[in-house]
Amino acid sequence: MEWTDAVAADEARKGNQYAFRVLVERHSRSIFRLAFRMTGNEQDAEDLVQETFLRAYKQLTQFDARSGFSTWLYRICSNCALDLIRARKRRNEQQPYSGDQFPLHWLDRVASPGPSPERLTQSKQITGQVEAALQRLSETERLAFVLRHYEGCDIEEIAATLGVQANAAKHSVFRAVQKLRRALEPAWGVAAR
Amino acid sequence: MIHFEEEQFVQAYYGEVDENTRRHLQECAACGAEFARLRDLLDSVRDYPVPERESSYGSDVWARLAPCLGPQAPPPKLRPAWFRWWILAPALAAFVVVVFVAGIVTGERRTGISARSRERVLLMAMSDHFDRSQILLTELVHANPGSSGLMAQREKARELLTENRLLRQSAVHMGDVSDADLLDALDRVLLDFANGSSTSPPDNLAALQQRIDNDALLFKVRISGADAREKGQKL
Numbered sequence: 001m002e003w004t005d006a007v008a009a010d011e012a013r014k015g016n017q018y019a020f021r022v023l024v025e026r027h028s029r030s031i032f033r034l035a036f037r038m039t040g041n042e043q044d045a046e047d048l049v050q051e052t053f054l055r056a057y058k059q060l061t062q063f064d065a066r067s068g069f070s071t072w073l074y075r076i077c078s079n080c081a082l083d084l085i086r087a088r089k090r091r092n093e094q095q096p097y098s099g100d101q102f103p104l105h106w107l108d109r110v111a112s113p114g115p116s117p118e119r120l121t122q123s124k125q126i127t128g129q130v131e132a133a134l135q136r137l138s139e140t141e142r143l144a145f146v147l148r149h150y151e152g153c154d155i156e157e158i159a160a161t162l163g164v165q166a167n168a169a170k171h172s173v174f175r176a177v178q179k180l181r182r183a184l185e186p187a188w189g190v191a192a193r
Numbered sequence: 194m195i196h197f198e199e200e201q202f203v204q205a206y207y208g209e210v211d212e213n214t215r216r217h218l219q220e221c222a223a224c225g226a227e228f229a230r231l232r233d234l235l236d237s238v239r240d241y242p243v244p245e246r247e248s249s250y251g252s253d254v255w256a257r258l259a260p261c262l263g264p265q266a267p268p269p270k271l272r273p274a275w276f277r278w279w280i281l282a283p284a285l286a287a288f289v290v291v292v293f294v295a296g297i298v299t300g301e302r303r304t305g306i307s308a309r310s311r312e313r314v315l316l317m318a319m320s321d322h323f324d325r326s327q328i329l330l331t332e333l334v335h336a337n338p339g340s341s342g343l344m345a346q347r348e349k350a351r352e353l354l355t356e357n358r359l360l361r362q363s364a365v366h367m368g369d370v371s372d373a374d375l376l377d378a379l380d381r382v383l384l385d386f387a388n389g390s391s392t393s394p395p396d397n398l399a400a401l402q403q404r405i406d407n408d409a410l411l412f413k414v415r416i417s418g419a420d421a422r423e424k425g426q427k428l
């Protein structure tokens with residue numbers, strides 16, 4: 001039997017754990033990538049991967065084969081991320097930010113066999129600036145932007161994932177780009193419009 | 194000539210353009226330059242790297258996930274420290290609350306314990322409490338009506354309930370609304386479970402499982418436990 005997503009999801013729904021395993025192994029990396037870009041934090045991303053598949057397993061009966069399995073997973077992962085980001089936000093509003101509260105940037109923990117120290121420093125700097133700019137977006141803006149920019153989702157998919165109208169999804173992407181420009185252009189020495 | 198609005202540039206970058214737009218971008222120097230600037234910036238943002246995962250990552254995720262999936266699967270392995278903590282926990286939590294509240298009422302000078310130390314002790318107790326609650330909730334989610342472990346789990350729920358209320362009180366004192374809310378939600382589930390008799394109808398358990406699921410309680414408890422531990426370790 002060829003384990004396409006649709007076949008595997010159908011089998012998993014009937015209680016075939018092997019089929020679900022196929023889906024987990026196939027989609028883990030892309031869900032991790034999505035989760036990391038949504039949260040900017042490795043540990044959070046790992047938690048989101050775990051939670052996404054747990055929820056997917058429990059909600060398998062609700063999966064409609066007409067929407068792709070990965071789109072469905074993205075939607076679940078986005079919802080988990082929204083829960084997490086909102087909980088964090090509330091916590092941070094209560095306990096104002098102090099620099100050392102945040103975990104070490106993951107690049108600091110990576111041994112660097114590949115890139116030169118200069119390249120690494122530069123890339124760390126850019127990543128830090130991008131992450132700081134992304135942090136300033138609202139949770140919906142960030143999710144919409146990540147889905148559009150990094151995952152190549154179209155507006156309809158983003159709207160379905162976020163559970164909003166297409167226009168609202170489009171506007172979230174636009175607001176996100178606008179805010180990123182305002183934050184990054186001065187830092188990168190580009191004349192603002 | 195009518196130039197583009199910022200939103201149209203963004204749409205153009207993501208390929209949502211018609212023939213007229215494309216032509217205008219090629220022919221109008223001002224809009225062309227503006228578009229190039231946006232394109233360069235968004236292209237640079239694309240470099241934002243993601244930590245690499247091994248090719249075996251999918252199998253690793255599965256290995257962590259599998260024990261949590263079916264009712265037939267065993268609950269996650271208990272931490273070695275679990276047993277000791279389990280016995281000590283309620284007394285320890287009470288002590289924490291006394292120390293903590295005493296600090297608030299009498300001030301640092303009289304208790305001799307700094308606010309920082311008090312906060313640290315509280316956070317560590319909180320993270321441990323969430324860890325143990327997580328284990329109980331996991332067992333609960335996978336329990337079958339009438340299963341033999343239910344009585345023992347009820348007993349644990351009662352012990353956790355006492356500790357939960359003390360910690361909630363401390364969280365409120367500390368102005369930690371987020372943890373106080375979560376402890377509140379946990380309180381309701383623990384209370385309902387602890388009070389159910391062994392002869393209670395199976396749909397009580399099902400309803401409880403549904404509530405844990407609807408509130409994403411397990412997930413929130415896991416995240417808050419990890420957060421409290423991380424913060425506590427840094428203090």
Ligand SMILES: [Zn+2]
Binds near residue numbers: 195196221222223
């Ligand atoms: Zn123009």
